[in-house]
Amino acid sequence: MTLDNLLKTLHTAKCRMTSQRRTIIDVLLANENTLLSADHLLKLCQQKNPDINTTTVYRNLELLDALKLMYTVNIDRNTMGYKLVCHDYHHHHMICLICGKMEAIEYCPISPDLIDQATARGFSITNHNLELYGYCHTCHTDLL
Amino acid sequence: MTLDNLLKTLHTAKCRMTSQRRTIIDVLLANENTLLSADHLLKLCQQKNPDINTTTVYRNLELLDALKLMYTVNIDRNTMGYKLVCHDYHHHHMICLICGKMEAIEYCPISPDLIDQATARGFSITNHNLELYGYCHTCHTDLL
DNA sequence: CTATAAATGCAAATGACTGGCAATAAGGAG
């Protein structure tokens, strides 16, 4: 996701560029390979711009999500992880259980064959998810 | 999952069998192919035994989870779905977006090859998830 | 039968997130 793309999409949607929104976008771009909780994102934003509020962060995440610019997954039982979508084509991710770093896997296991099997059993499949969890190199080294 | 198995595991863990716990287990067994929210489970339990409390349901779900007897997935942004684990061997599920019915898929796409790719990129994978979402036959028919 | 440790119920707390509303400010029109 490029800054240009983001700005263009926001402009088309008649959204205005406030300093808060700009900070949030900058931080999201700087962390485009990491799943951030709303709280973590807020803290990172406040380092750049103390005038930023929890509600504002949530509302911007909601906006970006509505514009299909966000990827969200549950980090744990009750917290969502947010990041900008990274490519246009369908793919999955590996996620570090410690730092939240994500890397794309250019692979989707959902073959037509699997869909057919599901259909044969009366299920019409609309979507799916697949995530690999583990430890990234940095965090794995820290564990030892 | 059989009742016998459950009772045995609970006994080994020095857990006591109360009427509330028994009701919860019965309802979970009767719905072993359906993802239930805590609230839905509570309501089903109360039909059998009005003397049952939200906290008790949560505490029993937590216990069964700690004993590795539960399977949990997020139903939506802020609600967990719970069901008993169903087999001993590794597999995945199709989940109905409307009624929560789940069916096992005897298939796991995570090949040694994929793990190798991840390793080559510095990730050590510990686990993964895969769920197919869609509509089961009954709910799909109802939609039309 | 009794002691003890597990389990329950209640009410209050938590924590992520949302909504109402008044105040502020972006940015296009003129």
Next chain:
DNA sequence: CTCCTTATTGCCAGTCATTTGCATTTATAG
């Protein structure tokens, strides 16, 4: 540049699923 419309923000109170503290009850080993 100024004005006006309307998006956006901040604050605060509210939700909703889930958890915790604590006093009370109850299962079960001995």
